[in-house]
Amino acid sequence: MNTAAKLSAYGVALALVAGGGWGVGTAVGPFSGPAGVHGAEGAGHGDAHSGSVAEAANTDQPGGLASSRGGYTLAPTSTTLTPGKTTPFAFRIVKDGAPVTAFDVEHEKQMHFIVVRRDTAGYQHLHPTLGPDGAWTVPLSVKDAGSYRAFADFTPARGTGTTLGVDLAAPGDFRPAGYPPSRTSTVDGYRVTLASDLVPGRASKVTATVTRDGAEVTDLQPYLGAYGHLVALRGGDLGYLHVHPDGAPGDGKTAAGPAVSFVAEVPSPGSYRLFLDFRHGDAVHTAEFTVQAGGNGS
Known part of the structure; x- marks a missing residue:
């Protein structure tokens, strides 16, 4: 059901899971390495100060479609989750082969980390802790099996707000949820x-x-x-x-x-x-x- 491509830089592994459901992505392409791009540009916190996402609207490309953008790469140490078990999840933001260690505060946090299953079930908004070596860590637990999308929403120090995304896999029986229109x-x-x-x-x-x-x-x-x-x-x-x-x-x-x-x-x-x-x-x-x-x- 999924294919994992192991990378050497910081033990990165990226799982691309093709599963059913409301939100299975069509814009996630092949990963060519730390400088590769999955999708096109998107907007993060720094792009939306006035409550709009003008950059995303102008390009028809929201944020989070790419694991790399503008020289920055979202590099998790693992892309496999165990349903029902809380474990420390770690990742780095890498640029030019080195972890980024300086970030601006946007909306009271240096990093906003969103995890949601591809059918949009199990939404979580988390705030990881940054270590001196550039590693972000956060306790993470998903209830059910399936393919998940993780978004790192951040602004590098003196940089531009950026949102990067990566797929995560939670093995097990996956039954996609449906969400009819609801206000x-x-x-x-x-x-x-x-x-x-x-x-x-x-x-x-x-x-x-x-x-x-x-x-x-x-x-x-x-x-x-x-x-x-x-x-x-x-x-x-x-x-x-x-x-x-x-x-x-x-x-x-x-x-x-x-x-x-x-x-x-x-x-x-x-x-x-x-x-x-x-x-x-x-x-x-x-x-x-x-x-x-x-x-x-x-």
Whole structure:
């Protein structure tokens, strides 16, 4: 079901798993070595300061389609996961054959690490720890077998925001999940409703409203410098779009709920999976949506 190509630099192994499901990628090509490219350019945190992903929209190529971009390579020490078992996951960002050790802080973190199965099940937003040798480590556990995509979203010191992606494999019986269009998500007793439409090639204001037990939540807590954190993944190739709220805590005009607004710009028509992280009750909750951009749907 999968093919692993072992590389010598830092023990890198890249597993390309061809499996069924909503998000099996079509833009992941052959890996030619540390300087090779899987896909085309994409935008990371540093490309989306105003809540848009203009670079991705202009090129029709979101982030995360490549394991290498602009001379930087995402190099994990292993690409095999064991379902149900938590293990330290390690990787480096490599440039010119050497690990990068200096990163800028974007949204309160130097590295945002996203892991999701290729059918978009099991979404996780993690923040690894950087060692002096350039190795990032984070405890990682996946519940079920399948092919996963990992995204490293970072800004090198004095560099440009970048998102790189790599496939991971969790052996076992894989049964892909399906996600019909949905603008309402129920998570941990919260009900989150998404309003507005995604219009390809144009900035779209998207608003999420958070309620609990039928009452509006008006005391959301800041998370990563905002009242909400939204990641969008494009169907078919899991192109990665990172958008941010329209406003910030403490700016004198942004309320702490129940509504959190974003400005998003998707590059093409089709289905997108949206993951909204918000913090309330001293815990982070993740609401999931499936939205159609352009044409009929949702």
